[in-house]
Amino acid sequence: MIGCVIALSTVFCSACSSLGVKPWQRELLSRQDMRLDGNGLDDAIDDHVYFSKEASSGGRSFAGGGCGCN
Amino acid sequence: MQLEADTAGLRRRLIAASCALLSAATARSEETSVPEKLGRLLENWQIQSAVAYYHEDGRIQAIEPVVSAARETSDGGKIDLNFTFDSLSGSSPNGASPSRAAQTFASPSAKSFDAARHTYTVGPGRLPVDPNYSDARAAGGANWTFNLSRLTQATVGGKFSYEDDFYSATVNASIDHSFNDKNTTVSLGVSSENDFLQPIGGAPVPLSDYTLFEKGGHKSKRGEGLLLGLTQVMTRSWLTQANVSLDRFSGYLNDPYKIISVIDGTGNPVSYVYENRPDSRTRRSAYLENRVAWQRSSVALSLRYMTDTWGVRSDTAQVRLRWWNAARDQYLEPSVRWYRQSAADFYRPWIVNNEAQGPDASADSRLAAFHALTYGVKYGIKLNDRLGWFAREGTEFNLRLEYYQQTIQDGPAGPGALSGLNLYPGLKAILFQFGFSY
Amino acid sequence: MLARTTDAPLVSPLVMEERDGVFAVRFSAMAGPCELLLHTTDRASALESGAIAAGEAWRIEKKYSRYRQDSVTARINGRTGSVLLVDEETASLLDFAKQCFELSEGLFDITSGVLRRAWKFDGSDRVPDAAAVECLLPLVGFDKLYRDGTFLMIPDGMEIDFGGIGKEYAVDRAYDLLMARCPVPFLVNFGGDLRASRPLPHGPWKVAIERPDSDRSAAMMLDVEYGALATSGDSHRFLLKNGIRYGHVLDPRTGWPVQGSPRSVTVAASSCTEAGLLSTMAMLKGSQARQFLEEQQVRFWLL
DSSP states (O other): OHHHHHHHHHHHHHHHHOOOOOOOGTTTTGGGGGGGTTHHHHHHHHHHHHHHHSOOSSSSSOOOSSOOOO | OOOHHHHHHHHHHHHHHHHHHHHHHHHTTTSHHHHHHHHHHHTTEEEEEEEEEEEEEEEEEEEEEEEEEEEOTTTTTTTEEEEEEEEEEEEEEEEEEOOOOOOEEOTTTTTSTTTTTEEEOOOOTTOOOOEEEEEEEEEEEEEEEEEEETTHHHEEEEEEEEEEEEEEEEEHHHHHHHTTTTTTEEEEEEEEEEEEEOOOTTBOOTBBGGGTTTTTEEEEEEEEEEEEEEEEEEEEEEEEEEEEEEEEEEEOOOOOOEEEEOOOTTTTTTEEEOOOOOOEEEEEEEEEEEEETTTTTTEEEEEEEEEEETTTEEEEEEEEEEEEESSHHHHHHEEEEEEEEOOHHHHHHHHEEEEESSSSSBOOOGOOEEEEEEEEEEEEOTTTTGGGGGGGTTTTEEEEEEEEEOOOOSOOOOOOOGSSSSSOOOOOEEEEEEEEEE | OEEEEEEEOOSOOOEEEEEEEEEEEEEEEEEEEEEEEOOOOOOOHHHHHHHHHHHHHHHHHHHOTTOTSSHHHHHHHHHSSSSOOOOOHHHHHHHHHHHHHHHHSSSOOOOOOGGGOOOOOOOSOOOOOHHHHHHHGGGGGGGGGGETEEEEEEOOOOOOHHHHHHHHHHHHHHHHHHHOOOOSSSEEEEHHHHHHHHTTTBBOOEEEEEOSSSSSOOOOEEEESSEEEEEEOOOOOOEETTTTTEEEBBBBTTSBTTTTTOOOEEEEEEHHHHHHHHHHHHTGGGGGGHHHHHTOOEEEEEO
């Protein structure tokens, strides 16, 4: 189910070469909470917990846990 | 009259602005103390740090300090370093199932029951857990991002992790290329991981009888990953990222400490065997993230779908809402995460001793089918002027609290004596974290 | 108590000259001759004060010069499109530039440097066509910068330049450093932008302001007791086409030169930064320069 949503959205995105903003319209996007890596440390801590408690990892970044907890 | 008032206002405001500029400069030039020198040394670094405390109900607890430091390089690139340390202790499920009678187990380092430094006994009906679980880990990583051209950036990096029974080293590299006025970015990344395991007491012979203590040697595994990503600015306030990734791990993928109960037809355990998992695992996942901002808030929604050759399929959905106060110096960030996974093909909560058995079996509850929900909230406060000389705009103190619950539903019903026992108690944990960024 | 001295390296030697009880310490900085005049007989302390003034001038030049690859300005302009952390001095200069932008209703704009890509003032008749200027206009505008305290993001294609306030700021900074440690009357003069602490015992400082005409010898002599002077001029750079002289002072809102600017404006004010801004704004007002300066009730000289 979620896989379908992602597939459709990706197809949609790839057809969006005309989307976007001018360079001087990016003030909201550069706000810390809008950056894709804006939750850096929280994501790292959460990813470690989920890697050690669940069978999935990765998605946003590489899947290897690099630790012995799974 | 009006015109004179306006022009007098201009000059007055100009004088005020000049005075502000120059008095601030004078104040800075008079700083000579050590803390200010320290502040100047850290000037180009952005540092984030946090300490997380994780506590499972009746199981593991962990404390994990993390620090990361990032700095721009003069050619427009970036270096970032991170370091983590974690210390765990508590009770960890060993894979065996509850039983109507008490069960006694030996610790992983044992060579025999008599010589075992620790044995532990689990009461009737309780999920068998090793109460002496403890582990400490140190890990660190570094990444260097540099420009290949005006629109193309490359990143190379690596990380390592060290525990007394497990070492891991990973290298990764990726390239990002932007076009369409930098509104679209495509990226391609690869990673390679090598892990070395030295299980305490040695790696057990898979599916061997636990009481024979057939253990010895160390093992290794490796993984390669490929990640393809697309980031697109949709509007002034909406950003999307979609990733697909493929990774393959091969080698020793077992958990050397996990066992499986072997039961007879009446549901009583007759023996225990060490688990065995396939020696390769290929995983595919698709990930989508959207961030939308409006005046005082922003929302981040992410979805992930994963499937692998062990038969595990998972869906993840997470929503995070950040709400700033009027002065934008405090925020509240509630979040919810929903997760569901299906069981691995070889997941067996127990083995029935007279039934045909495949080459792989594991009772590790992390390979079972379950739902998990996380509720979280984070509070942050920017410290700008509150600490005077030391604070910069990025200086922030934050607190985070999360509640995580795993529920195994529809687990196979136990035969005979196992029926009526709570075989799948699931997991409840809280995470409390406080952090400081500079 | 010594104020913190800079650790910028000596860029040019300090030349000392003494005449009539006044020491002049001369050096090169900010693409021009600079001097510190002190009324003292103590040569050693005059040299030390000169070193402080020169050090501050070189520190600011090294930090903000558009021409230097290692300057903060070059670093900022080289990293457009991403959020940067700037130091506090740069942040306060940006705050000041913002206030000037607002006070001048957009005339004073440190992002207007991109217009240089269309306008090359080499005395020829190569005036850019309207389309070339038009397409640069979206890249001009201080209000397009994203600032959040010490975080700054400059959109792609834009650039900033502190040249319009750098020299006057350096004069005021050198002045403040010297005021804290120099008990004698002194005058800091960086290429015509100057500030005096107090008059000489026997009268005011006599300074020569260069006239914009080709006859360099006819300088205008001014008496300075207290305060600062700053001069803006457009005499040396222009384009001439079809009899129309295009001065190098560009209106950032239109991209075209201001009409009717005086050849040179000198303003007196209490700080060099203030004087510099008023003289720059007067030039930007073009034919309205005189009226503007009269409204500000400052002493000024137009040439």
